[in-house]
Amino acid sequence: MERFNPIVVFMYFALTSGIAMLCMNPIMQTIALVGAALLFLIRRAGRRGGHLPMLAFALLACVINPIFSHNGATVLFFVNGNPFTLEAVIYGAVCGVMLLAMLYWFRSFSALMTSDKILYLLGRISPKIALTVSMALRYVPLFSAQMRKTAQAQRAMGAIRADDSLSRIRGGARVFSVTLTWALENGIVTADAMEARGYGEGRRTSFAIYRFHRRDAALTAVILLLGGGIYYGVFGGFAAYQYYPIVTVRQDTAALLTYGAYALLTALPSTIEAGEIIRWKYLQSKI
Amino acid sequence: MIVIRSARVRRALKIVLPFIVIPAVVAFGVFAVRGKHHLFVSTAVALLSLALFLCGFEKRKIGSRRAVLVSVMIALSVLGRMFPVIKPVTVFAMLSGMFLGPEAGFLVGAFSALISNFWAGQGPWTPFQMLAWGLIGFFAGVLASPLKRSRFLLYAYGVIAAVAFSMVMDVWSAIWLAGAFSLDVYLAKMLTSVPHTLLYAVSNVIFLICFAKPFSEKLERIRIKYGI
Numbered sequence: 001m002e003r004f005n006p007i008v009v010f011m012y013f014a015l016t017s018g019i020a021m022l023c024m025n026p027i028m029q030t031i032a033l034v035g036a037a038l039l040f041l042i043r044r045a046g047r048r049g050g051h052l053p054m055l056a057f058a059l060l061a062c063v064i065n066p067i068f069s070h071n072g073a074t075v076l077f078f079v080n081g082n083p084f085t086l087e088a089v090i091y092g093a094v095c096g097v098m099l100l101a102m103l104y105w106f107r108s109f110s111a112l113m114t115s116d117k118i119l120y121l122l123g124r125i126s127p128k129i130a131l132t133v134s135m136a137l138r139y140v141p142l143f144s145a146q147m148r149k150t151a152q153a154q155r156a157m158g159a160i161r162a163d164d165s166l167s168r169i170r171g172g173a174r175v176f177s178v179t180l181t182w183a184l185e186n187g188i189v190t191a192d193a194m195e196a197r198g199y200g201e202g203r204r205t206s207f208a209i210y211r212f213h214r215r216d217a218a219l220t221a222v223i224l225l226l227g228g229g230i231y232y233g234v235f236g237g238f239a240a241y242q243y244y245p246i247v248t249v250r251q252d253t254a255a256l257l258t259y260g261a262y263a264l265l266t267a268l269p270s271t272i273e274a275g276e277i278i279r280w281k282y283l284q285s286k287i
Numbered sequence: 288m289i290v291i292r293s294a295r296v297r298r299a300l301k302i303v304l305p306f307i308v309i310p311a312v313v314a315f316g317v318f319a320v321r322g323k324h325h326l327f328v329s330t331a332v333a334l335l336s337l338a339l340f341l342c343g344f345e346k347r348k349i350g351s352r353r354a355v356l357v358s359v360m361i362a363l364s365v366l367g368r369m370f371p372v373i374k375p376v377t378v379f380a381m382l383s384g385m386f387l388g389p390e391a392g393f394l395v396g397a398f399s400a401l402i403s404n405f406w407a408g409q410g411p412w413t414p415f416q417m418l419a420w421g422l423i424g425f426f427a428g429v430l431a432s433p434l435k436r437s438r439f440l441l442y443a444y445g446v447i448a449a450v451a452f453s454m455v456m457d458v459w460s461a462i463w464l465a466g467a468f469s470l471d472v473y474l475a476k477m478l479t480s481v482p483h484t485l486l487y488a489v490s491n492v493i494f495l496i497c498f499a500k501p502f503s504e505k506l507e508r509i510r511i512k513y514g515i
Binding site for chain 1 (some may be wrong): 324326327330338351354357358361363366394401402405408410465466469471472497505506509512
C-alpha cells in the first residue's frame with residue numbers, strides 16, 4: 001500500500017471508516033473488524049503489539065450499553081429493578097466491535113500515512129499551513145537536541161546537582177526557559193532569512209515525490225465502484241437492521257450483495273499487501 | 288483535495304461551510320432514514336470546522352515572522368506533551384492566542400494535537416482534539432486584552448479551558464462507547480473524568496503561574512531586539 005498515492009490511500013480509509021460509522025449493521029461491523037484486523041496483522045504495524053488497551057476499550061463499550069439502555073424483548077435479569085436485556089448486550093457488543101475495528105484501521109492508517117504524506121495532503125489544501133506544520137515537525141528534534149545541550153552545559157557548570165531533587169526540578173525549568181528564548185530568537189532569524197530569499201513574493205512552487213500512476217487510477221476506480229455500491233445499499237435500506245425490540249438483520253440477495261461488496265472493499269488492502277509479500281518471496285527465490 | 292487558489296472560492300467556502308454544509312450535515316444526522324448517525328455527523332462536523340478555520344488562515348496575510356513563531360510554539364508544545372505527566376498544550380495554545388493573535392492560537396492548539404499524535408497515537412479522536420485545543424487557543428486570542436490585564440481572569444480561563452476540553456472529549460467518548468449520543472452515558476463519563484479534569488485544571492493554573500510572565504517578557508524582549 002505504500003506505493004500508492006497518499007490521496008488514494010486517504011480516500012480508501014475515509015470511505016471505509018465512513019461506512020462503518022454510518023451503518024451499525026452487525027454483519028457489516030464484523031466484516032469491518034475482520035478486514036481491519038487482517039490488514040493490521042499482515043503489516044504487523046507497530047510490532048510491539050499493544051492490542052490490550054484497545055481490547056479493554058472495546059469491552060468497556062460492551063458493558064456500558066446494557067447498563068444504560070433497557071430496551072429489548074429478551075430480559076436476562078434485573079438489576080435494581082431495571083431489566084438487563086439480551087438485545088442491549090448485543091448492541092453493546094456491536095459497538096465494541098466497531099470501536100475495535102476503528103482502532104485497527106487507525107493503527108494501519110498512521111503506519112501507512114507517515115507525517116510526510118499527511119503534509120502532502122495538507123499542502124494540497126493549504127500550502128501556507130503545510131509549510132508551518134513541516135517547520136514545526138523539523139523543530140521538534142532540533143529543540144530537543146538544543147535542550148539536551150543546554151542541560152549538559154548546566155550540569156557541567158554545576159548548576160544542576162544530581163543528588164538534589166529540588167535543584168533538578170529548578171534546573172529543568174531553567175533549561176526549558178533557556179530553550180524557549182533560544183527557539184523564539186532562532187525562529188525570528190529563520191523568518192528573516194526566508195524573507196531575504198524572497199518568501200512571500202509571488203506564488204511558491206512546491207515539489208512532491210508522489211505522482212498519480214496508472215495503478216493509482218485503477219485502485220481509485222475499484223474503491224469508488226465498490227464504495228458507491230455499498231453507500232447505495234446502505235442508504236437504499238438493503239442492509240437494514242434493527243436491535244430493539246428484537247434483533248433482525250436483512251439477509252436477502254440485495255443485502256448479501258452489499259455485505260459482499262463491503263467484504264471485498266475491506267479485504268482490498270490486505271490482498272494488495274499479501275500480493276506484495278508473495279511477489280517479494282518469488283523474486284527472492286529466483287536469485 | 289483541490290488546491291484552493293482563487294480567493295473568491297475561499298471566500299465562498301467561508302460562507303458556504305458554516306451556514307450551509309455544517310447545518311446540512313447535522314440535519315442529515317437528525318432526519319436521515321434511520322437516524323442516530325452521531326458518529327458520522329460528529330466526525331464530519333469536526334473536520335468541516337477545521338477546514339473552515341484553515342480556509343480563513345490561508346486567506347489572511349500573515350507575516351512570515353508570525354508564521355515561524357507559530358511553528359516554534361507548535362514544536363515546543365509537542366515537546367512538552369512528551370513529558371510523562373504534564374500536558375502543557377492548552378497553556379501554549381492560550382499564550383500563542385494571546386500574544387500572536389486568535390488564528391495563531393487556533394493553529395498551535397490544533398496542530399500540536401495532530402503532530403503529537405504521531406507519537407501518542409492517531410485515532411478517531413484526533414479531529415476532536417484538534418478542534419477542542421484549537422478553539423481554546425482561538426478564544427484566548429479573542430479575549431487577549433482582558434486576559435493580559437488581569438491575572439485572575441487568566442487563571443480562570445485556564446480552569447475553564449480544562450473543563451471545556453474534557454467536556455468536549457467526553458462527548459466524543461460517550462458517542463463512541465455507546466454508538467450514539469445518550470445523555471446518561473455522557474453524564475456518567477463526565478462523572479468518572481472529574482479527577483482527571485481537576486488534575487488538568489490545576490496543572491494548567493500552575494503552568495500559567497510559571498509561564499505567563501516569563502513568556503510575555505521573552506516575547507517583549509524579542510520585540511525590542513528585532514523591532515517587530
